[in-house]
Amino acid sequence: MGKKQMNIDIEERRRIIMENKVKRDVYVFAIAFIIMGLVMIFFPQFTLEMLCYLIAAVLGILGVFNLVIYFTRDILKDVYRYDFVIGVMMILVAIIFVTKSELMINLIPVIMGIIVFWNGVTKLQRSIDLLRTGYSGWVFVLIISLMSIALGVFIILQPDFIAQAVMIIIGISLVFGGVSDVISLVLLGKRVKEIKDRMPIETQGSFVEEVVVDAVDPDTEGM
Secondary structure, three states, X not given: OHHHHHHHHHHHHHHHHHHHHHHHHHHHXXXXXXXXXXXXXXXXXXXXXXXXXHHHHHHHHHHHHHHHHHHHOOOOOOOOOOHHHHHHHHHHHHHHHHHOXXXXXXXXXXXXXXXXXXXXXXXXXXXXXXXXXXXXXXXXXXXXXXXXXXXXXXXXXXHHHHHHHHHHHHHHHHHHHHXXXXXXXXXXXXXXXXXXXXXXXXXXXXXXXXXHHHHOOHHHHHO
């Protein structure tokens, strides 16, 4: 029984260590999410600039990687690969992201606005097609298409506002996620503690029953 109890104690210590590690990791990620979210909410322009620099860094690293591959591989084996061109283009785009970060910040929403506008115009044509076929539900499609067109125009004309609004929305989502993680972990820990507080009595009862069963062994009783 002593060896069995010692094994149980070792497993219990391992479980506690693992639980503490998981809790620590969750708290670290939750706090990181909250901090990043607050930065995005109160400093959206700064966040966008940092995002541009991050994209530039990733593109620059990938560009250098492609150039290294180009100059180290056997040219006779892979003649039709374009590692050099891809590498140079990635580095060029990375430089643009760094030197023209404000332009890139405004350009991304404009591209999104053009896509939304194009989608609205496509739906507008569908509503006209439905009208020409005599379908009564063409008005609903027309309203949706006009809303999409108006939204696309707004995004194109207000790219800076849209970019900062997106950052704020993402920031709010991160703060909500971090806070909810902390709350859920605290509630879970409280519930587990309540269950553990009731376990000694139950464990003691099962332990006594086990001892009784071991003591009244059928083979031994028969002897």
